[in-house]
Every structure is written in C-alpha cells, then in structure tokens.
Amino acid sequence: MNQQAAKSANNVLDQSIADHTDQYFNKTKQVVGKFGDKKVTYAVFMRRPVIFCPRLMLEWLDDIKKLRGGSFDVEPCFEEGDWVGAGEPLLYITGSFVDLVDLETLYLQKLGAACVAAYNAYLMCGHMPTAAFLAMDARHCAGSEMADMMAYAASVGSKAAQNEHDVVGFIGNANDATAHYFGNEKGLGTMPHALIGYAGSTLRAAEMFVESYPGESITVLVDYYGQEITDALAVCNRFPDMVEQGLISIRMDTHGGRFIEGLDPAESYAVLERHMPKGIRQYRSEQELKWLVGTGVSAAAIYRMREALDEAGFQKVKIVASSGFSAEKCRIMGSLKVPIDVIGTGSYLPDSWSETYATADIISYDGLPSVKLGREFLLKK
Secondary structure: OOOHHHHHHHHHHHHHHHOOOHHHHHHHHHHHHOOOOOEEEEEEEEEEEEEOOOOOHHHHHHHHHHHOOEEEEEOOOOOOEEEEEEOOOOEEEEEEEEHHHOOOOOHHHHOHHHHHHHHHHHHHHOOOOEEEEEEHHHHHOOOHHHHHHHHHHHHHHHHHHHHHOOOOOOEOOOOOOOOEEEEEEOOOOOOHHHHHHHHHHHHHHHHHHHOOOOOOEEEEOOOOOHHHHHHHHHHHHHHHHHOOOOOEEEEEEOOOOOOOOEEEEEEEEHHHHHHOOOHHOOOOOOHHHHHHOOOOOOOHHHHHHHHHHHHOOOOOOOOEEEEOHHHHHHHHHHHHHOOOEEEEEEOOOOOOOHHHOOEEEEEOOOOOOEOOOOOOHOOOO
C-alpha cells in the first residue's frame, strides 16, 4: 500500500471510529489535541466474575495500533480462559491519550459480553459434565459481529471447563461462519420445525432428510404435533439400521405452554419417583419445580422419553434437549442426572445483558497515579 492509500485508509477508519464512539470521547479528543497530549493508562474491568475472553478485542486493538503507528501498549492481566473476580483489572492499556480516548466505546463492546458468555458456558458445562453442548445462539444475536463473539466465548468457556473438570463441553455451533472456534468446518444441525410443517408429518420430514442426505446422522424434532413419544418411536421403527449405527437422535423442544405427550403433573411426579425418588424433595422455588415436573422440556419429560426409547429397544438413540437451557437449568438437570446426551443453548449464553457491561477508567496521567474516587482498587499494585 503506498503512502497516499495508507493515509486514505486511516482517514476512513478514523471517521468510522468517530461515527460509532460516544460523542464525549470525540470532544475530549479535540480538547486534548488542542491543549497537549499526555501518556495515560486505562484499567479495564467488570463488576461481576467472568471468564477472560479478550481475543476479539485484542485483535481489533492490534489492528488500530498498526494503523496509528504503534502509539499504545496492551497488557493483559490474565490468560484467555482464566477466571477473573468482580472488579479485578482485566487488562491495562497505556499510550497517547489522543489516540486512545476515542477507542473506549468500541473495544468495550468486544469484551464484556464475550467474558460473561464464556462464564455462562463454563457453568453449563460444569453442571452437565456428560452432556455435549451446541451453541445455537446465532439467530438470537444482534448481527454477525455478536454471533462471532458468542461462538468464540462459548468455545473459551468450554475449554476452561474441560481444563478444570472432566466434561464433554461444546462440540460445535449452528452455522459455518463460526464453526472454526470449535475445530469444525461446518455448523451442526438437522431440521427446524418449518421442515416438519412442510412435510406434513414428523416421520415424512425424517424420510425427506434421509433421502436428501444419505448416510448422515439425523436429529429429529418431535414436538411439532404434540406427539413426542409416538413420533420418536415412529422414526426409530422406520430406520432401525440407522438406530443401530447410532445415527438417530431425538430433539426435545416442547414449549412451556404444555406437557409432552402422556405427561401431566401427577404423571411427571411419578416419573421422577421412578428414577430419582429423592430428587423432587431438594427443590423449593416455583421455577425449579417447573424444570423438574412442569410443562415444556422438564426433567420428567426427558426421563419419560428415555424410558420409552429403552422399552422399545432403542437404547442407542440419543436425546437432544433445547428450550430455556440456562446455567441454572443445567444445574438442576445435572443434580438429578437427567439423561441428556446433547444440549442446545442459545439466548442464555449472554443471559442477563445488563451484566455484560465492561468499563474502562484512566488510572494514571504521565505516570502520576490518578483515578476517580472509589476506583482505587484499579491502580497497579
């Protein structure tokens, strides 16, 4: 790139940054440029425990640093995947105030949500150590940049859990663009509810898929017509050879407005009594009881599906569960050893969005420590 082209590219980048950053940072940049630059150090932190997930932020800052002539340095305080306590500095950024002040809005956007999503993924994996997880968050994300951030975060949280505990963790995600974070070339998934509606029956949708993708494994949604058990057994009876090869999975995604086929409150309690007789006595909150014996994809629903498959001789068929699998729901399911082989989780990776906010404060000016009152904990020790 020649000098003029480089200058033009920098001007375009600076304008883009100015357009997307908070206005008071833009105005501060002008003020400092007029009255004299200083060397400053920013401390970046979060107000809750997280898993350190900085790569996307660091890569962006590295690109900006190259374009701005290496005017600042970034000092991470932890390794990727480390647990970080609330209020602990995640990293320090030191350099020209003029060059750093307009970057804060954008680099914080690339850090906070990723760190919280990684933390949630870590908890999910720890609560359900024998289950594999799929990151199905893409369609809940606010654009492709967030989807990239959530997939990256899920992979980091999963690796942290794998390093510290004996867990299966995340084995993939829903689309090709971010599959590389999980060591895959392609996203994972078989069919949406729309294909079943198009086919006219769950069994016909499975047949269409097998004809279209011969030899591939198939995960069949069974809640479309409210006949979870009936449709699951119909598919398994139709493809016994695929069952024996372990190529058939049943996905339970029943919404919270009804029980799965054959269950009601009394029968849900009876199912859990058969499998985890003391489990129901451990929980008190309304939400916990719903996850155990309520509507939707409950512990009782999954145990009932496993019963029906095993009684019919389909022990090799796996159960995929989705619908509302937050870290807390995983904790409840894990404590009752609910027989889930794969969990699809989506919007619960960032979970509570208000907890995803990262913050940056300047802690020194030209080497002189100075931070707003109450934030002294950010100063370098």
